[in-house]
Amino acid sequence: MNDRTGKQSQLFKLKVWGRNACFTRPEMKVERVSYDVMTPAAARGVLEAILWKPAIRWHITQIDVLKPIKWESVRRNEVGAVMSPRTSGLFIEDERQQRAGLLLRDVAYNVHAYFEMTEWAGVVDNLAKFEEMFQRRARKGQCFHRPYLGCREFAADFAPVNGDMPTPIDESRNLGWILYDMDFSGKEPMPRFFHAKLEKGSVKVPAFDSKEVRG
Amino acid sequence: MILQALTSYYGRISAYDGSGVAPEGFEKKEIPFIIVLDHDGKFKGIDDTRSGEGKKKRAREFLVPKGVKKSVNIAANLLWGNPEYVLGRPRPGTETDVKKVEKVKARHASFVETIESLDVDDSGVSAVLCFLREDDFSSVFSHPSWPEIEKSGKNDITFRLEGDTGLVCERNEVKKAVASMNKRGEDDRLQACLVTGEMDSPTRLHTAIKGVWGAQSSGANIVSFNLEAFNSYGKTQGFNAPVGKKAEHAYTTALNRLLGRDSRRRIQVGDSSTIFWADENSVMEDVYADLFGEPPKENPEQINQAIRVLFESPRSGAPPITEDYTRFYVLGLSPNASRVAVRFWYAGTVGEVATNIKQYFEDCAIVHGNKEPEHLSLFRLLVSTALQRKSENIQPNLSGEVMKSILTGTPYPATLLASAVRRIRAEREITYPRASLVKAVLVRNSRYEKEVGMALDQNNTNVGYRLGRLFSVLEKVQEEASPGINATIRDHFYGSASSTPVTAFPYLMKLKNHHLAKLENRGRAVNLERLIGQIVEGVASAGFPAHLSLQDQGRFAVGYYHQRQDLFTKKSTDEEE
Helix, strand or coil, X not given: CCCEEEEECCCEEEEEEEEEECCECHHHCXXXXXXXXCCHHHHHHHHHHHXXXXXXXXXXXXXXXXXXXXXXXXXXXXXCCCCCCCCCCCCHHHHEEEEEEEEEEEEEEEEEEEEEEECCCCCCCCHHHHHHHHHHHHHHCCCCCCCECCCCCCECEEEECCCCCCCCCCCCEEEEXXXXXXXXXCCCCEEEEEEEEEECCEEEXXXXXXXXXXX | CHHHHHHHHHHHHHHCCCCCCCCCXXXXXXXXXXXXXXXXXXXXXEEECCECCHHHCECCEEEEECCCCCCCCCCCCCCEECHHHHHCCCCCCCCCCHHHHHHHHHHHHHHHHHHHCCCCCCHHHHHXXXXXXXXXXXXXXXXXXXXXXXXXXXCCEEEEECCCCCCHHHCHHHHHHHHHHHHHCCCCCCEECCCCCCEECECCCCCCECCCCCCCCCCEECCCCCCHHHCCCCCCHHHHCCCEHHHHHHHHHHHHHHHCCCCCCEEEECCEEEEEEECCCCHHHHHHHHHHCCCCCCCCXXXXXXXXXXXXXXXXXXXXXXXXXXXXXXXXXXXXXXXXXXXXXXXXXXXXXXXXXXXXXXXXXXXXXXXXXXXCCHHHHHHCCCHHHCHHHCCXXXXXXXHHHHHHCCCCCHHHHHHHHHHHHHHCCCCHHHHHHHHHHHHHHCCCCCCCCCCCCCCCCCHHHHHHHHHHHHHHHHHXXXXXXXXXXXXXXXXXXXXXXXXXXHHHHHHHHHHHHHCCCHHHHHHHHHHHHHHHHCCHHHCCCCCCCHHHHHHHHHHHHHHHHHHHHHHHHHHHC
């Protein structure tokens, strides 16, 4: 995180929504239980699906919850083994694992984010270029891969928010420590956490390298 | 949220002196047998701590150093264990197996080593070491209690010094040593704990959670990464989710206590073991189990009492319970082999819960026979939707969803209505619990236009409800025409009448004429004919419908039940006159 150039884009607002979402808690990632709200890491994933280049890095500043938090419990057949490149494969039915999941249902969020230029930016790269690119892509629904809400199977729809801001739900509570994102700067990727509070439906996200974020 | 709430519950219960909560590094464990030694390490006898009769015999609980998590490897607990570890005694029948005997030897050596590594100056520990170094346990094996130890499945052994009341591992010196050993930590890798946010060394393997119904009896884990596919970022086991040692001890101890055998904070709802707790002492914690559990035979009034405790305004002038803002949590856990899955999770206030529970009882209320209890337990409601009324046949996800709906006051899951209606069709029997359940679903789904009442509603023009009533009267006619008949039209036609009325009713109406002709009491025949006329009036203008929706099938069931109850109550009042 020390390759900051200090060049920041304008603040974008992107509405994302979907039928289901699972922002899996690390401690309950086997029998999945979701966090109550979208994590900054998941929001970053959605933005990067729409626009990402080595020259830019996304930062999340706020996440608004637009629909009441509802839960759904399912049990799915998954696979328990990891295939080794040396074997000729594995027979899935022999490696079946049933996993339960406590998922979010019918979600919508308003993600506030900006990006900054990294040291990878070339001479022809500038803020305005990527700002325009992102706006154009978001408006047209273009993406590198389909953005998703926590898990690949929960595809997300998105639209830029211009003008009227959607109103968040009227709910305030302490969400406890939640995952911010993985820190990939060291040798081993390490998780970083922050203390999230839902205030009138919004979660304020501190800067990734601030003191409030611990890892 | 779940682990956080459990951790703070641990804080609450461990704050009381004498609460019996295990401090860090210790656990509560039933130890059936105690070897008594004198100060020189001489064997003095064996205490049997078990009480009770036959299979229900239970040992006393002691505070012992936390057991090591083991599967096949050799890892000894401190100062307690089974005879293989403590005395190096192979299990009966394996004495001739060389491999096994070698393994047991290694286990015993590891047990001795663990005590030696404790390195404390304590007369109890030194007595135990003397006894073990002597390596002559013939006096133990010839003790009259020994065959009993060999025989019993749970045969953990520990030591007590003659003259002491507590165990050797409960002595102060030992406790101190264990506590300081914990502080040292195995590795010095510090990471932010995802429960508390404090820097702590992450726990690799979490203590097993016992008492989840249907899970492995040795315990299962909520936080576990027991297969390769569950790892992320090249991490293994507990490092996938950094839960600090402190938080790990707190949440597992709290969970095990809530799930414990004597816990008053748990109920079984279908396949999910449900536990509940509040942030502070609350009356809700005391009555919650009574509200939903099956009342014991000796106290059938249990549910009513609990409702009274909860909702009758207290005379002391305290604010009503619906305005109690204490946080209240309900956690439903269900087993999946060696793992425990969270089925549902509810975090709200005592007041919210009280309001919603009251609503639930109101929704379920329906007329019933005098001998039936006024309020049915949730268990009886749910098993009424299951094949052969067995709890294991309740639809897997259903109970948790229902519990969640009750707590949040939201509509019941559609599967509840579907499975109740399916059972009714398959068994052609609408029992009190089923009628009450179907009614509750319908009422809830249309909260604001309360369409299905508690008792017979003659003005209800819903086609399902009307046809249900009609079917009930037709059955009554047949029963009166042929008293004591074995199989009525219900047994033959319930399924088709409730789902595809057009195929069943024309035939049934024709049949009815023959039945009425058989009635000897002509007045009664006229009365019944008139009743049928009244009911059909609202239906037949458009003819019998070809299909009934699932919702209408539910109304059919309720209508049938209401009408049948009504026919019988009328009769009894007539007789009184």
